[in-house]
Amino acid sequence: xxxxxxxxxxxxxxxxxxxxxxxxxxxxxxxxxxxxxxxxxxxxxxxxxxxxxxxxxxxxxxxx
Amino acid sequence: xxxxxxxxxxxxxxxxxxxxxxxxxxxxxxxxxxxxxxxxxxxxxxxxxxxxxxxxxxxxxxxxxxxxxxxxxxxxxxxxxxxxxxxxxxxxxxxxxxxxxxxxxxxxxxxxxxxxxxxxxxxxxxxxxxxxxxxxxxxxxxxxxxxxxxxxxxxxxxxxxxxxxxxxxxxxxxxxxxxxxxxxxxxxxxxxxxxxxxxxxxxxxxxxxxxxxxxxxxxxxxxxxxxxxxxxxxxxxxxxxxxxxxxxxxxxxxxxxxxxxxxxxxxxxxxxxxxxxxxxxxxxxxxxxxxxxxxxxxxxxxxxxxxxxxxxxxxxxxxxxxxxxxxxxxxxxxxxxxxxxxxxxxxxxxxxxxxxxxxxxxxxxxxxxxxxxxxxxxxxxxxxxxxxxxxxxxxxxxxxxxxxxxxxxxxxxxxxxxxxxxxxxxxxxxxxxxxxxxxxxxxxxxxxxxxxxxxxxxxxxxxxxxxxxxxxxxxxxxxxxxxxxxxxxxxxxxxxxxxxxxxxxxxxxxxxxxxxxxxxxxxxxxxxxxxxxxxxxxxxxxxxxxxxxxxxxxxxxxxxxxxxxxxxxxxxxxxxxxxxxxxxxxxxxxxxxxxxxxxxxxxxxxxxxxxxxxxxxxxxxxxxxxxxxxxxxxxxxxxxxxxxxxxxxxxxxxxxxxxxxxxxxxxxxxxxxxxxxxxxxxxxxxxxxxxxxxxxxxxxxxxxxxxxxxxxxxxxxxxxxxxxxxxxxxxxxxxxxxxxxxxxxxxxxxxxxxxxxxxxxxxxxxxxxxxxxxxxxxxxxxxxxxxxxxxxxxxxxxxxxxxxxxxxxxxxxxxxxx
Numbered sequence: 001x002x003x004x005x006x007x008x009x010x011x012x013x014x015x016x017x018x019x020x021x022x023x024x025x026x027x028x029x030x031x032x033x034x035x036x037x038x039x040x041x042x043x044x045x046x047x048x049x050x051x052x053x054x055x056x057x058x059x060x061x062x063x064x
Numbered sequence: 065x066x067x068x069x070x071x072x073x074x075x076x077x078x079x080x081x082x083x084x085x086x087x088x089x090x091x092x093x094x095x096x097x098x099x100x101x102x103x104x105x106x107x108x109x110x111x112x113x114x115x116x117x118x119x120x121x122x123x124x125x126x127x128x129x130x131x132x133x134x135x136x137x138x139x140x141x142x143x144x145x146x147x148x149x150x151x152x153x154x155x156x157x158x159x160x161x162x163x164x165x166x167x168x169x170x171x172x173x174x175x176x177x178x179x180x181x182x183x184x185x186x187x188x189x190x191x192x193x194x195x196x197x198x199x200x201x202x203x204x205x206x207x208x209x210x211x212x213x214x215x216x217x218x219x220x221x222x223x224x225x226x227x228x229x230x231x232x233x234x235x236x237x238x239x240x241x242x243x244x245x246x247x248x249x250x251x252x253x254x255x256x257x258x259x260x261x262x263x264x265x266x267x268x269x270x271x272x273x274x275x276x277x278x279x280x281x282x283x284x285x286x287x288x289x290x291x292x293x294x295x296x297x298x299x300x301x302x303x304x305x306x307x308x309x310x311x312x313x314x315x316x317x318x319x320x321x322x323x324x325x326x327x328x329x330x331x332x333x334x335x336x337x338x339x340x341x342x343x344x345x346x347x348x349x350x351x352x353x354x355x356x357x358x359x360x361x362x363x364x365x366x367x368x369x370x371x372x373x374x375x376x377x378x379x380x381x382x383x384x385x386x387x388x389x390x391x392x393x394x395x396x397x398x399x400x401x402x403x404x405x406x407x408x409x410x411x412x413x414x415x416x417x418x419x420x421x422x423x424x425x426x427x428x429x430x431x432x433x434x435x436x437x438x439x440x441x442x443x444x445x446x447x448x449x450x451x452x453x454x455x456x457x458x459x460x461x462x463x464x465x466x467x468x469x470x471x472x473x474x475x476x477x478x479x480x481x482x483x484x485x486x487x488x489x490x491x492x493x494x495x496x497x498x499x500x501x502x503x504x505x506x507x508x509x510x511x512x513x514x515x516x517x518x519x520x521x522x523x524x525x526x527x528x529x530x531x532x533x534x535x536x537x538x539x540x541x542x543x544x545x546x547x548x549x550x551x552x553x554x555x556x557x558x559x560x561x562x563x564x565x566x567x568x569x570x571x572x573x574x575x576x577x578x579x580x581x582x583x584x585x586x587x588x589x590x591x592x593x594x595x596x597x598x599x600x601x602x603x604x605x606x607x608x609x610x611x612x613x614x615x616x617x618x619x620x621x622x623x624x625x626x627x628x629x630x631x632x633x634x635x636x637x638x639x640x641x642x643x644x645x646x647x648x649x650x651x652x653x654x655x656x657x658x659x660x661x662x663x664x665x666x667x668x669x670x671x672x673x674x675x676x677x678x679x680x681x682x683x684x685x686x687x688x689x690x691x692x693x694x695x696x697x698x699x700x701x702x703x704x705x706x707x708x709x710x711x712x713x714x715x716x717x718x719x720x721x722x723x724x725x726x727x728x729x730x731x732x733x734x735x736x737x738x739x740x741x742x743x744x745x746x747x748x749x750x751x752x753x754x755x756x757x758x759x760x761x762x763x764x765x766x767x768x769x770x771x772x773x774x775x776x777x778x779x780x781x782x783x784x785x786x787x788x789x790x791x792x793x794x795x796x797x798x799x800x801x802x803x804x805x806x807x808x809x810x811x812x813x814x815x816x817x818x819x820x821x822x823x824x825x826x827x828x829x830x831x832x833x834x835x836x837x838x839x840x841x842x843x844x845x846x847x848x849x850x851x852x853x854x855x856x857x858x859x860x861x862x863x864x865x866x867x868x869x870x871x872x873x874x875x876x877x878x879x880x881x882x
Binding site for chain 1: 220221222224225227228230231232234235534537538540541544545547548549551552553556628
């Protein structure tokens, strides 16, 4: 491998799935703020707990 | 990503001080059980990741890297336990050293410490699956679909994917679970509103009709429409504020009747029969000890699973491996699924009971408000207690945490205490005694109560709608996530399935050329069926032998790694992974690794010297890229069969005049070496089915065959009219013959020392010529330039050439026209 070749990286299957999931949410016309929060949670903050996901899905909305 | 050039291990596990030179190429570590092979694997994993999978994770109890990583004599001085590896990073054209001490396993000393290098080392650290043991390998093959999915998820780093799937599923379920409760509350609010309005169907038209009739009595304008903020009392506020709180007689009578109906429902045959049926099921559930505790345990574990974050326990600060802990907790939850199914069936039957309890509570609370403003005030403690009891009972049934409490509630349910009915009767008497209100007062009371109940109804509807919307959103998101992950994983597994089958077919091409496999992911499970000689698809453990299962596990691992890491799959450590595979198929495994993974450095351990030979024969492992451990002891660690070590050790014994030890070591070494030489030279030896050959059967055969090869080569050189070559070969044959003659001359002394217990009669001076003769003889089998043993190539069919690995010795064995 030449020295200037990029280092081959392993496929990040979770990131692949999360990325496609966000695209599907956009296609399904879910509220844009929900999609943005889920994108932030999964792909930026890497927060995967139930509490993080609940917060992303419902935002500050009170529970019924 | 990386290639490992060398490793130095000090005071780590069973190793005192060992350096192995991998040269960045595939390397084999061979030796009997307990000679330290796995210590090398542990050390390599530790150097690259800071942990040792054999010492962590499920079933390891009190064993840990920190406490048990150091050599047993250095367990109180973990800083002495160190592993240093030298790596090459081809993409950066850099050589890097990484050194790690057990004292600070999380911190590695990296030289040079450059960001690009550290990034690649982090990448390696995030893929500890480069180490594969047979224990892990067989889990891919023989696991249940759920367990296999978890194992493969760890390998593919899918635990995060699974965590999100479970989280989204739980959110959708939990929001959906609220809907029946909120629907029940809305129904109660609707019933109360209908009762207050005196109508049977709640429509805007019906509502406005009865409300406007009362407003006309009060001289208020009729309302034309009903919006979300409309007030039925519009214009009445000032008049109503001036009035003291009173009991609306007609409404109170209707509410008293509703409360009595609610209590009758609880005490009725239908609820009684349901309660009795559920009570029996709860008793049966409680009679199963595992189920009885598992209901609450499952709740506890499911809650805890979502809280596993970071590297330490938040209570006691004990460090943990979050992935391993999550997998462990999830496995326990799976075991409790049976209890969960029974729980769900009971929960369904509890729904009408909970609805009746909620209705009774709401009805009694309405009466309690009347009692509070009655004159004189009516004390209804029994009714108040019963209402609270209904609420508590409903909560206990919903929580499903104590089967004993649930059974007590269900058995007591049909009984409504008489004091409750007495209190209602007392209130009823007070209400009946109230004077009939005039039309205006009645209209005012009607509008006030109607507005109160409309507000309650609106709030109940709002909450129900919010829950329904949230449930719809959560379910849609969860379904989309499942569809997306299943789609991505199905694509990945389809490729892995194809690759796996091709790899397995290569190893077993002699009899399973049509082999196929099905790898089917579905909702957190991974089905795995394989073709059995065209008779159908079955789980791997159903009909295939243990050896075939081992090779399936290896092929599945290789296929997964190839698709996960692609060109980054540069290193894999295979720790005795093919124990049950026969020699023929191991040979094919060697060929497979060499052919299919030319850019991957394999570090392979095996207890089987035959497999080591196969690795060398097919060229998977270079001539010197292997080490054989001959023995191990706690003071010295593993002792490899290295020439310089053996001869130095023999010299050491002789210096101490310990001829017995020197002779035994020489004999042991010659047995090992003679076996290797016969294999390399393809020397004919009388076959033994037990594989137990003696030195006297092997070494003379190897020596005689080498001389024969020299003579044959000389004949070939003559035929090719190469007199110079022929002369050299003749000289080599003569020289080698002298070495053989010398060693045979001294041979009886070796036998005497080892077999006839005559060692006490030999001195250092007696044995020294023996050792020298055999040392010279062994050297005579090697290339004088590179020192590698000469070997015949190819290793089967017609012998074409006698050569060494470096290619400096290359002796033609094929005559003209052959």
